[in-house]
Amino acid sequence: MREFAFDTAQEPFGQRHPDEPAPQLEARNLSFSAGGLQLLDKVDLKIQPGSRTLIVGPNGAGKSLLLRLLHGLLKPSAGEVRWQGNALDANGKRAQAMVFQRPVLLRRSVFANLKFALSVRGTRGTARQQKIERALASAGLGHLANRPARVLSGGEQQRLAVVRALACDPELLFLDEPTANLDPASTAAIEDLILEANGRGVTIVLVTHDQGQARRLGEELVFLQDGQVAEAGPARQVLDTPQSEPARAWHEGRIYLGPNTQPLRARQERAS
Structure with missing residues (x-):
């Protein structure tokens, strides 16, 4: 890789002042x-x-x-x-959780994608059901809960990917x-x-x-x-x-x- 340098007058990004919290x-x-x-x-x-x-x-x-x-x-x-x-x-x-540019969805229903992610995190029973319902409602996907995730539109797939990540409480x-x-x-x-x-x-x-x-x-x-x-x-x-x-x-x-x-x-x- 070629050598280069950038001339900026700024302090190092994220430099902490004494009254600021430690970085996450x-x-x-x-x-x-x-x-x-x-x-x-x-x-x-x-x-x-x-x-x-x-x-x-x-x-x-x-x-x-x-x-x-x-x-x-x-x-x-x-x-x-x-x-x-x-x-x-x-x-x-x-x-932590991560959402990619191209949604990585399972060959399952919208509901099952959320259920699987929460199950992997150890969430079961009523708590899991409530998290799934809240995620679907927040993404406006409740009416699509039983539809295969991979046939959703691009925007719907990405909304599912985002709320699936957030449902795990990162x-x-x-x-x-x-x-x-x-x-x-x-x-x-x-x-x-x-x-x-x-x-x-x-x-x-x-x-x-x-x-x-x-x-x-x-x-x-x-x-x-x-x-x-x-x-x-x-x-x-x-x-x-x-x-x-x-x-x-x-x-x-x-x-x-x-x-x-x-x-x-x-x-x-x-x-x-």
């Missing part, structure tokens, strides 16, 4: 390489309990990869992920572009579920490409470029007055190629 989730010098490529490079990140942190950046910046590392689905090449002050372990992972919810390619009504419904959960104290870490969504949902914002944090801070600040060139380009709708990347035309001219 923390990445320290987090790096990941594969096939000889450095895909994520020395990411430091602190997530406070009950916060909403949005991760943005161009395709290939490492956003989805970062979520998988934070959730413990992948092992970092270097650095570590800490949960409530300790190394992330099985108990920490159990306190302390932190990761969402990887949960509204990509969805219509405005479905997007609004999912954002409402996210905000409602956050209002109950669930910490939200969400990847998005949508500047409008970043404004609607973001409290803190992390901008990734080429596997590094180019800029981070309060969402409004980064969105309205970005300091780094990658974030400014994104804000202005320009294509950022990086200091060591030449446009295709220049590469073709040099090769001829």
Whole structure:
């Protein structure tokens, strides 16, 4: 991977002041390489309990990869992920949930998808039934309870994926572009579920490409470029007055190629 540096005047993201609580989730010098490529490079990140942190950046910046590392689905090449002050372990992972861009649903009914997820978590009997009913009602899926989950529309499938994750009462919810390619009504419904959960104290870490969504949902914002944090801070600040060139380009709708990347035309001219 090429060498580059980003010039930002900001303090390290998530730097804690003495009167602030300890981070719920923390990445320290987090790096990941594969096939000889450095895909994520020395990411430091602190997530406070009950916060909403949005991760943005161009395709290939490492956003989805970062979520998988934070959730413990992948092992970092270097650095570590800490949960409530300790190394992330099985108990920490159990306190989290993740919703992917493409819903991963069982070949069962809507009701059975919820029932299975809760059963795995050890919820049975009346408590399970009540959780399922509340989840279906919150997602507006009660009338579809007996329908096969995989024949639902894209928006309905994603709503099911979100409430299935939330039914397990996670302390932190990761969402990887949960509204990509969805219509405005479905997007609004999912954002409402996210905000409602956050209002109950669930910490939200969400990847998005949508500047409008970043404004609607973001409290803190992390901008990734080429596997590094180019800029981070309060969402409004980064969105309205970005300091780094990658974030400014994104804000202005320009294509950022990086200091060591030449446009295709220049590469073709040099090769001829």
